[in-house]
Amino acid sequence: PHPTGMKELLGWIKDWNNSHPEDLVHLYGYQNVHPEKLADNLRIYLMVNDDVTEGIVKKPLREFGKSYVLSGQAEWHQRALMEREMKKVRTVIEDRLPKWLNEAENAQQRQEAKWAVQQAISIHEASMFILNNTPQTADSLAAAMIRRVRNLHPGKKMVLWSNDLDISKGLSTQPGDNFIPQSTIGNLLNEAWGDKYRSISFVAFEGTHRATPLPRSTKHSFPITTPPQGTIEEALHEVALQINEATFILDLNKAARNKGPVKFLNRALPARQIRFVPQDFSFRSSVNWTAQFDKVVFIDRVEAAK
Structure with a gap:
């Protein structure tokens, strides 16, 4: 965004x-x-x-x-x-x-x-x-x-x-994904450099957002007790509440191999900040996050992310 x-x-x-x-x-x-x-x-x-x-x-x-x-x-x-x-x-x-x-x-x-x-x-x-x-x-x-x-x-x-759409890997993994192969800059760069091309998405839940310093050396390993629902923003907001962290980085490559609760990222989830306007003008796009990005940097409410 x-x-x-x-x-x-x-x-x-x-x-x-x-x-x-x-x-x-x-x-x-x-x-x-x-x-x-x-x-x-x-x-x-x-x-x-x-x-x-x-x-x-x-x-x-x-x-x-x-x-x-x-x-x-x-x-x-x-x-x-x-x-x-x-x-x-x-x-x-x-x-x-x-x-x-x-x-x-x-x-x-x-x-x-x-x-x-x-x-x-x-x-x-x-x-x-x-x-x-x-x-x-x-x-x-x-x-x-x-x-x-x-x-x-x-x-x-x-x-x-x-924008996320420009730097995503542009890979369509299932019907309904609004990412057409060969349609993004990220897809072309991913083809050119393979694993050397890393795509990171910034997702924010609500409020007026600003740059938030993240701990450079902190690594979190956390369980998710309640399966997240809804959009990617709502899902990561639930994760933030469960682990009591206002900001975190989620490694989607590890999540893609995880058979636990975070496997919800392996399916298409609607997102509001992707630069795509569907026909219903809801400003949401269905995205398979583990196929498009390597990591997600999540910022929850600004009040909790100072």
């Missing part, structure tokens, strides 16, 4: 990055990120929607102080718009290189400006290749961009922050 505000999101990323300084973070779909508020050692690759691409690249690179991968994500049936947007990114950055070089305060900033232009050119060329050689899904372009960033930094870890 989307955080209630960028302050919470940036705070979570800062905390995470401080404990994982060697890793990369990829923010997908968040247009109003201000990298200068992030940790100095955090390099962000940002994919933005086509309607805000130009607005971002108009700013001098030194205002951001970070490096970006830019991608217009117009619908694939709007092919001309996609090609125009990708060309615009390249043209705008190339045109602004002299200004950036002139404003650069040191050699590092000058190198970053040159690097941005190099990336704009290669991304444009890669996008045109992808447009002509991949199935017509926007997710395939996004996944290709992410793979490119990973290839630029071999051996590094990467975090993709997005």
